[in-house]
Every structure is written in structure tokens, then in C-alpha cells.
Amino acid sequence: MANIPNKSSSEQKPKMSIFRFESHLIMTEESIIFGCLHNDPASQRELYNRYSPKMLSVCYRFAQSREDAEDMLQEGFIKVFTQIHTFQNKGAFEGWIRRIIVHTCINFLKKYKKFNEAVDLANAGYLSIKEETMPSIMQAKQVVECIRILPVGYRTVLNLYAIEGYSHKEIAGMLDIEESTSRSQYTRAKSMLEGILVKKKIVDKPSERFHLATVLKS
Amino acid sequence: MSEFYDNEFERFLQQQVKQHRMYPSDAVWKGIYKQVHGDKKWPGLYFIAILLIAALSVCTVFMDSKPIIYPQQMVAKVTVPPVDHMNPEQVTNETLKNISYNKQQPSAEALQEPIAVLPETLLIPEDQREYHFVGIKDAASDNGSENATTENNTSSQQSGVTTNLIEPTFENTNAETAVKPLTPAEQKLEKEVIETPKVEELVKQVEDTEATPILVNKKDQKINRWQYEVYITPSSNYKQTKDQKATQNSFNGPMQTNYGVSANEVIRYKPGMGVEFGFGALYSVSNKFKIKAGLQYNVRQYNIEAYAGSTELSSIVLRNGASIATVAKFRSASATNNEALLLNKYHQVSIPIGLEYAIVKGKIIGVNFAYSLQPTYTFSQSSYLLTSDYKSYADGTSMLRRWNINSGLEATLSMNVGDFQWKFGPQLRYQHLPTYTSQYPIKEYLIDYGFKIGFTKTIR
Numbered sequence: 001m002a003n004i005p006n007k008s009s010s011e012q013k014p015k016m017s018i019f020r021f022e023s024h025l026i027m028t029e030e031s032i033i034f035g036c037l038h039n040d041p042a043s044q045r046e047l048y049n050r051y052s053p054k055m056l057s058v059c060y061r062f063a064q065s066r067e068d069a070e071d072m073l074q075e076g077f078i079k080v081f082t083q084i085h086t087f088q089n090k091g092a093f094e095g096w097i098r099r100i101i102v103h104t105c106i107n108f109l110k111k112y113k114k115f116n117e118a119v120d121l122a123n124a125g126y127l128s129i130k131e132e133t134m135p136s137i138m139q140a141k142q143v144v145e146c147i148r149i150l151p152v153g154y155r156t157v158l159n160l161y162a163i164e165g166y167s168h169k170e171i172a173g174m175l176d177i178e179e180s181t182s183r184s185q186y187t188r189a190k191s192m193l194e195g196i197l198v199k200k201k202i203v204d205k206p207s208e209r210f211h212l213a214t215v216l217k218s
Numbered sequence: 219m220s221e222f223y224d225n226e227f228e229r230f231l232q233q234q235v236k237q238h239r240m241y242p243s244d245a246v247w248k249g250i251y252k253q254v255h256g257d258k259k260w261p262g263l264y265f266i267a268i269l270l271i272a273a274l275s276v277c278t279v280f281m282d283s284k285p286i287i288y289p290q291q292m293v294a295k296v297t298v299p300p301v302d303h304m305n306p307e308q309v310t311n312e313t314l315k316n317i318s319y320n321k322q323q324p325s326a327e328a329l330q331e332p333i334a335v336l337p338e339t340l341l342i343p344e345d346q347r348e349y350h351f352v353g354i355k356d357a358a359s360d361n362g363s364e365n366a367t368t369e370n371n372t373s374s375q376q377s378g379v380t381t382n383l384i385e386p387t388f389e390n391t392n393a394e395t396a397v398k399p400l401t402p403a404e405q406k407l408e409k410e411v412i413e414t415p416k417v418e419e420l421v422k423q424v425e426d427t428e429a430t431p432i433l434v435n436k437k438d439q440k441i442n443r444w445q446y447e448v449y450i451t452p453s454s455n456y457k458q459t460k461d462q463k464a465t466q467n468s469f470n471g472p473m474q475t476n477y478g479v480s481a482n483e484v485i486r487y488k489p490g491m492g493v494e495f496g497f498g499a500l501y502s503v504s505n506k507f508k509i510k511a512g513l514q515y516n517v518r519q520y521n522i523e524a525y526a527g528s529t530e531l532s533s534i535v536l537r538n539g540a541s542i543a544t545v546a547k548f549r550s551a552s553a554t555n556n557e558a559l560l561l562n563k564y565h566q567v568s569i570p571i572g573l574e575y576a577i578v579k580g581k582i583i584g585v586n587f588a589y590s591l592q593p594t595y596t597f598s599q600s601s602y603l604l605t606s607d608y609k610s611y612a613d614g615t616s617m618l619r620r621w622n623i624n625s626g627l628e629a630t631l632s633m634n635v636g637d638f639q640w641k642f643g644p645q646l647r648y649q650h651l652p653t654y655t656s657q658y659p660i661k662e663y664l665i666d667y668g669f670k671i672g673f674t675k676t677i678r
Contacts, residue, residue: 041255048247053239060240070242074249081254143234162228163235190227 029093036084044081051094052077055101061147061159062105076104102164106174109156139202146196154189161186241529241545269515273448273497442676443502447512449672450495451645455518457653459485460661481660484550484608490519490563492666494647498570500674506576514570514592516647518664519563522602524548524611526558534617535606536657546610548602560602560611564618564653564664568594570626584632586641592624596653604660617658623650628670638673645670 027035027046035043056073063069079100087096147155156175160166161182168186172179197203459481498512525548532546548558572590596618603614630643645668652661 039254041251044250044254045247048250052242052246056240056242057235057238061235066240069240070246073242074246074253077246077250078253081250140234140237143231144238147231147235162225162231194227 033084033087033093036081039081047080048077051097054094055097057144058098058101058164059105061144061163062102062109062156064152068108072105072108073101075108076101079104098164102160103174106156106160109152142200142202143197146193146200146202149196150189150192154185154192157182157185158189158193162190266515269496269513272513442678444677445500445502445508445674446497446677447500447510447641447672447674448497449641449670450493451668451670453492453494453518453645453647453666453668454489455492455520456489456665456667457487457520458663458665460663461659481604481608485604486523486550487562488521488523488559490521490561492516492518492668494666494668496570499677500574506579508574508576509572510574510588510590511569511571514568516566516568516594516666517563518566518666519561522560522562522611524550524558524560524602526556530610532605532607532610532612534603534612535659537659538657540657541606544605544612546605546612548611550604550609550611561600562598562602562614563600564596564598566594566596566622566624568592568624572626576632582634584634584639586628586630586632586643588626588628588630590626592626592647594622594624594649596620596622601653603654603658603662606659614654614658617654619651619653619655622653624648625650630670632674638675640671640673642669642671644668 027043032043032047032050036047052073055076056069059069059072059076060066063072076097080097083100087093147158150158157171160171160174161168166174168179168182171177171182175182194203461480461482494514494516496512496514498510498514500508500510502508527547527549529545529547532544534542534544536542548560570590570592572588574586574588576584576586578585597620598615598618601614601618602611603617604610605612624647626645626647628643628645630641632639632641634640645666647666647668649664652658653664654660654662
């Protein structure tokens with residue numbers, strides 16, 4: 001078992017999870033799906049190895065902690081393996097997995113009532129953003145961490161709308177809220193996130209209209 | 219969804235998030251696997267359980283058939299009947315002498331009780347018992363009877379089986395005949411009987427040889443060629459690494475094999491402590507030569523000294539030219555001091571089949587030399603292998619060679635203690651095929667230096 005000293009970041013992977021074979025040259029997506037349909041452990045492992053890093057990132061954006069994210073991922077992949085016969089090849093396989101994972105995340109938040117914790121904007125206004133808490137590693141990671149600073153309600157709506165591409169109508173259905181609530185929460189979430197990104201110096205200045213070309217730092 | 223890409227903010231977030239990756243811990247996959255395929259426990263536990271159960275069963279079965287040992291002394295003691303079973307009127311001086319001898323023992327009951335586990339009746343078959351008259355002859359008996367009695371006694375002495383005496387019989391309990399005075403013929407007979415140095419001499423003989431037990435069960439006296447053995451061998455586990463030159467013809471790309479140095483120079487490892495235990499059956503072909511087979515469980519392990527670093531894409535180039543892309547975090551060399559110790563641990567179940575030769579075979583101590591060939595099944599949950607650029611270590615469990623062949627060499631000192639022959643001595647175990655599949659270009663061979671401790675016992 002690997003003994004890793006000086007473990008610091010929450011992003012640093014725990015023991016025994018460092019390596020993931022991605023033998024794209026060996027197994028095609030079709031053969032993986034075929035194997036998973038026949039409940040073949042090797043194919044399932046291959047599928048998991050291939051998509052779990054992306055999907056854990058999705059879960060992490062919704063979750064309160066890394067542990068919650070891993071629980072969501074586990075639950076999501078169990079659904080993937082048990083419901084893979086419902087995949088009809090009408091779209092990207094990754095998209096199908098992603099939808100299952102996102103729904104699992106939402107259900108997880110509902111189940112553990114984490115979704116109702118802080119949805120109001122008033123609390124969000126007092127969020128303390130400290131620059132030093134954000135390690136300057138990769139910009140993508142910084143952005144994800146900024147999203148995770150948002151209150152869970154805002155974060156969920158923002159994730160679903162801006163990143164996962166669901167409409168406000170779909171979000172309202174998923175979260176059991178009004179469509180207008182989804183819209184207003186997204187507006188507030190977006191405003192708050194812009195402020196955080198500016199404060200973290202990921203973007204230069206806030207603007208009503210986000211100009212990517214001018215705000216991105218190298 | 220139509221408005222999604224209309225907004226640059228959402229596009230920005232999309233692009234950033236798309237690059238983000240996180241790697242779950244192994245517990246996640248284990249949880250998934252458990253849910254989908256059921257709870258699969260560590261297979262080694264099954265093997266250990268099977269080994270233990272089988273070893274215990276073998277021991278139990280053979281221990282239960284322990285031979286019944288009945289010392290000569292005991293056999294002699296029971297030749298004298300308890301006092302309360304005798305007719306007092308038929309007691310002679312010789313009888314009293316015998317009784318007085320036995321009174322030196324704890325009790326009459328104790329004398330009749332066997333010291334071994336089986337009752338007396340099972341100890342000596344009924345048809346093999348011999349009965350001798352120790353008491354005087356009935357006065358009414360005719361000369362023929364007297365002669366017969368005398369002959370009986372004489373034949374017993376001649377045959378030398380008097381130690382089998384167990385129950386003297388006193389046929390005449392008639393009070394009338396008992397009170398009659400002895401006739402001259404009877405007196406002569408009594409004298410003969412008394413003078414016969416039967417019991418006294420036997421007792422003396424028994425005392426001289428009392429330490430030597432008699433194995434009454436004739437079946438047990440047969441030498442059995444079968445033995446079983448149980449052993450454990452703590453060992454120190456080393457490895458030998460060889461580069462595969464054939465890889466030079468393979469992949470030629472940005473992640474090609476590093477030919478500048480050998481793998482031995484790159485991999486820094488520390489030997490680990492392993493153990494093997496098992497049991498087996500031995501068959502004596504001759505006095506010194508045995509063949510044997512059994513079942514054995516091994517744990518082998520060693521540590522690789524590495525450095526933990528950032529996650530990087532690496533590659534394992536296979537001998538057939540294909541490559542496996544892998545994400546690796548541990549480096550073989552690093553400028554940082556972020557040291558990590560990677561454990562390569564293998565569990566093995568093998569069937570050793572071999573030969574044993576007794577170079578020296580003394581009454582108590584001997585020297586044996588043994589060799590065994592061991593078809594082996596290997597499984598591991600922790601294994602790291604060097605990537606083709608020799609810069610990183612990647613998970614090697616999926617490339618593990620399941621079936622392998624090992625050889626075991628041992629030189630043991632044996633010591634006979636009771637029914638057991640204890641053995642201890644050095645042992646060498648070598649793995650003939652590489653740990654990983656033949657496609658992996660770096661060949662690893664495991665070597666164990668151990669010290670064997672075990673015992674063998676003849677199966678009766």
C-alpha cells in the first residue's frame with residue numbers, strides 16, 4: 001500500500017487511487033458497453049476508469065465535500081451498471097452517464113436535505129472570500145473551487161444551468177421549485193460567482209456582460 | 219438549453235470545468251463492485267481457512283488412531299487376581315507371595331486398570347490369552363489332570379509368552395474337597411508349582427524391561443510408508459529484475475522505452491518479510507528417499523522507494539508494440555523529498571510436488587535435502603510496476619501473471635521427538651516465470667530466503 005507523506009491538498013488523491021489504466025487502445029467503447037451489458041467486471045472496471053475522473057469532478061461541484069462527492073459517484077456508477085440496458089445508442093454514451101450522475105447528485109442532496117440549507121441570497125452576501133485559501137494550481141481547479149464556495153442552492157442551479165445545460169424548466173422539475181425561482185437564483189448565483197472570480201483575481205473586473213477575452217488571465 | 223452558449227460567462231465556465239479531473243479513491247470502486255457483484259471477500263482468507271481446516275482435519279484423524287501401548291509391567295501385574303476373587307482355601311504360599319508383591323502397588327483396582335486408553339479386554343484378544351494355574355490343584359483331580367496342568371505350566375515357560383498371563387482361574391470351589399488334606403501326589407504337584415519360578419521371575423524380568431512398551435496391536439507393528447508434514451517458513455523476499463531487449467524493436471514514440479539505464483539501476487527496493495505455510499503427504503520409497511506433495515500458501519512482499527508527485531500521463535509499452543496509457547503519480551526519481559514507499563505484495567497458493575533425501579539418518583538426528591516444483595496461483599491487491607520511460611510507477615495488478623512456477627530447495631536438520639520428527643533449516647524459493655505477463659518488457663523474478671520449521675509424523 002502506498003504511503004504518501006506530506007499529503008496536503010484536498011485534491012490530492014488518497015491511497016491506492018493514484019493509477020488508472022486507460023487502455024483506450026485495447027477496449028473500444030462498444031466492447032465496454034457489450035461487456036457491461038453482460039455484467040463483465042473487467043469491462044465495468046474499464047468504464048469506471050475511463051469516466052470516473054470526469055464524473056467525480058461533476059459530483060464535486062455539487063457536493064459539500066469530497067467524501068460526499070465520492071458517495072455520489074459510487075451511487076451514480078451503480079445506477080450506470082444496473083441500468084445500462086436502457087442505453088439506446090441515441091447519443092453520446094458519456095452524456096448518458098453524465099445525466100445519470102447529475103440526477104444522482106440532485107437526489108443525494110435532496111435525500112440528505114443538503115439542498116435546503118442555504119438558498120437565500122442574504123446569507124451569500126456575507127460570504128468571506130480569502131485569497132490565500134485558494135491555491136494557485138490550475139485555473140480550472142480554481143474556477144471549480146469558486147463555484148463550490150457558493151451556497152448549495154445557488155451552486156446547484158448554476159451547475160445545472162450554466163454547466164450541465166439544463167433549462168430552467170427542467171431545473172424547476174428536478175429541484176421541485178418554480179421556474180422563476182430557478183431563474184432568479186441563477187441570476188444571483190452568477191452575480192456572486194463573478195464577484196468571487198474577481199476577488200480571486202481569476203477575472204480582472206466584474207461586468208454585466210462577461211467578456212471572456214478581456215478577463216481571462218493567463 | 220438554447221440560450222446556453224449565447225452567454226460568454228456560461229461558455230467560460232464550461233471550458234474551465236471541462237478540463238477538471240478528479241480521481242476517486244479505491245473505496246469507491248470497491249463499493250460499486252460490492253453492490254453490483256456482491257460481497258467478494260479477500261480470496262486469501264478462503265485459502266487460509268481451507269489450509270487450516272485441512273491441516274487440522276489431517277492431524278485430528280491421524281492423532282485419533284494412536285496405537286495402544288501397554289507396558290510389560292502392566293501385563294505381568296494383572297496376572298494375579300484380586301484377593302477378594304480368590305477362594306481363601308486354595309491360596310498357596312506362592313499365591314500369597316504374588317499377592318504380597320502386588321500389594322506394593324497402589325491398589326488392586328489400579329493394577330487391573332490399563333495405563334493406556336483402551337480397556338484390557340481390547341488390549342489382548344480373547345483367543346490369544348493364555349491361562350495358567352497358580353493355585354493348587356483340586357485334590358479330587360486325577361493324575362491325568364495333574365499331568366495336564368504340569369504340562370501347561372511347562373509349555374508356558376518354554377514358549378516364553380508368560381507375560382500374557384492375565385487371569386488365573388480357580389476351577390474348584392467345592393468346600394468338601396478344599397478341606398481334605400493333600401495327598402502325596404498333590405504335595406508333589408504343589409512343590410512343583412511353587413518351585414516353578416514363574417511369576418516371580420517374570421516380575422523380575424518385567425522390572426528389568428519395564429521401560430519398553432509393548433505394542434499389542436500387531437497391525438501397528440507394520441511400518442507405514444506414509445507420513446504427513448506441517449510447516450511454516452518465515453522468509454525474506456528479494457527480487458531480480460531483467461530488462462527485455464526485445465522491446466527495442468517495439469514502440470517508437472514520445473513515451474518510448476528508456477534504454478539509457480537498466481531497470482535494476484532505477485528501481486530501488488527494500489526486501490520485505492514474507493511467510494509460507496502448508497502441509498503435505500510424504501511417501502517413503504526407500505529408507506532414505508521420499509516423494510511428497512501438498513498444499514502451500516505464501517505471502518511475498520517488498521517495498522519500492524519512490525517519490526510522490528503530481529499526476530502525470532505515462533505509458534507502458536508492451537512487447538507487441540501496443541501501449542497502455544496510464545496516469546501515474548509516483549516517480550522513480552524526484553527533486554523533492556516527498557518520499558513514498560510502494561508495497562508490492564503477492565499472495566500465492568501452490569502445490570509443491572517434490573523429493574526428499576535423507577543424507578544422514580541417525581536414530582535421533584538426521585540431515586535431509588529436499589526439492590519441490592510448485593505450480594503457483596498468484597493474486598495481489600497491491601502491485602506497482604515501472605512505466606516504460608522508467609520515470610514513474612503504475613498500478614500493476616491488472617498485468618499480474620496468475621499462474622507461475624516456483625522451485626523450493628531446502629536443507630533441514632531433523633530430530634525425532636516422540637512420534638514426531640521435527641525439521642528446521644534454510645530454504646530457498648525461486649520464481650521461474652516473471653511476475654507480470656510476458657507482454658511487460660521488464661522481467662521480475664522473486665527469490666525468498668527462508669527458514670523452515672515443521673514436523674512430520676508417520677500415518678498409522
